[in-house]
Amino acid sequence: MNLILFGPPGAGKGTQAELLQKRYALAKLSTGDMLRSAPAALAGLVKGYMQKGELVPDDVIIAIIKARIDEKDCAKGFILDGFPRTKAQAEALEGMLHAEGKHLDYVIELAVDDKKLVERITGRFSCAKCGAGYHDIFKQPRKLGICDECAATEFTRREDDKVETVAKRLEVYHRQTAPILDYYRAQAGQGALAYIHVNGMLPIEEVTGVIDAALQAEKKIAENG
Numbered sequence: 354m355n356l357i358l359f360g361p362p363g364a365g366k367g368t369q370a371e372l373l374q375k376r377y378a379l380a381k382l383s384t385g386d387m388l389r390s391a392p393a394a395l396a397g398l399v400k401g402y403m404q405k406g407e408l409v410p411d412d413v414i415i416a417i418i419k420a421r422i423d424e425k426d427c428a429k430g431f432i433l434d435g436f437p438r439t440k441a442q443a444e445a446l447e448g449m450l451h452a453e454g455k456h457l458d459y460v461i462e463l464a465v466d467d468k469k470l471v472e473r474i475t476g477r478f479s480c481a482k483c484g485a486g487y488h489d490i491f492k493q494p495r496k497l498g499i500c501d502e503c504a505a506t507e508f509t510r511r512e513d514d515k516v517e518t519v520a521k522r523l524e525v526y527h528r529q530t531a532p533i534l535d536y537y538r539a540q541a542g543q544g545a546l547a548y549i550h551v552n553g554m555l556p557i558e559e560v561t562g563v564i565d566a567a568l569q570a571e572k573k574i575a576e577n578g
């Protein structure tokens with residue numbers, strides 16, 4: 354099962370990817386995380402774009418994903434979080450999957466209002482050791498100051514999660530990324546994949562519940578048909 358978690362910055366893609374990865378034993382491919390932990394030469398190349406809230410060049414990110422999808426853990430299926438973000442990336446993805454006899458099963462859109470996104474992004478922090486995601490208001494660790502996943506006590510905030518950069522990232526999303534949704538809706542119309550629209554404004558557990566129910570329902574349809 355190969356799927357895309359699609360949505361604006363702060364929609365909850367990373368949060369849901371973390372949960373889906375565990376439940377369905379899939380590889381999680383978060384391009385933002387890959388870029389943030391990239392080797393120095395690559396990190397230097399992309400840093401300026403990321404700090405400004407702009408997209409890094411298509412050829413850079415496409416090369417990263419192409420290499421990553423070939424790794425062994427992706428054979429059983431993967432979750433894309435933060436890729437594709439442009440039409441060129443979407444087409445490149447289709448090409449590379451096709452070449453390997455793979456395809457996309459689901460595109461899951463997490464829809465959230467811009468106003469809510471600013472609140473989500475400015476309150477976001479994560480575990481410095483394992484990367485587990487948290488929020489000042491919506492998702493504090495169960496024990497204050499201690500990571501639920503690995504018990505570490507150090508947390509970090511992203512440099513680009515500031516109000517100024519967020520506005521730019523939302524603008525970039527609406528201009529360059531949201532238009533690809535039409536491309537996937539059209540593919541769903543032709544039966545090439547299943548398109549799942551989710552109200553991402555709901556609390557985390559409810560969003561997870563809606564995604565799960567949709568995946569189960571689609572699976573039943575596939576089994577019966």
Ligand code: ADP
Nearest residue numbers: 363364365366367368473477487488491556557
């Ligand atoms: P994305 O990967 O789409 O940028 P994240 O998963 O990092 O988004 O979520 C952004 C922030 O909002 C995080 O701090 C996360 O804990 C929080 N969050 C995610 N989903 C929800 C939700 N459904 N309701 C409230 N807060 C959420």
Ligand code: ADP
Nearest residue numbers: 362363384385402403407408409414435436438
């Ligand atoms: P968010 O959680 O807000 O959706 P990400 O962590 O996915 O943000 O991405 C952070 C930054 O990394 C983006 O603002 C962009 O500069 C870069 N980036 C991530 N994925 C891509 C991509 N597919 N194409 C171009 N740039 C990307």
Ligand code: ZN
Nearest residue numbers: 480483500503
């Ligand atoms: Zn941790």
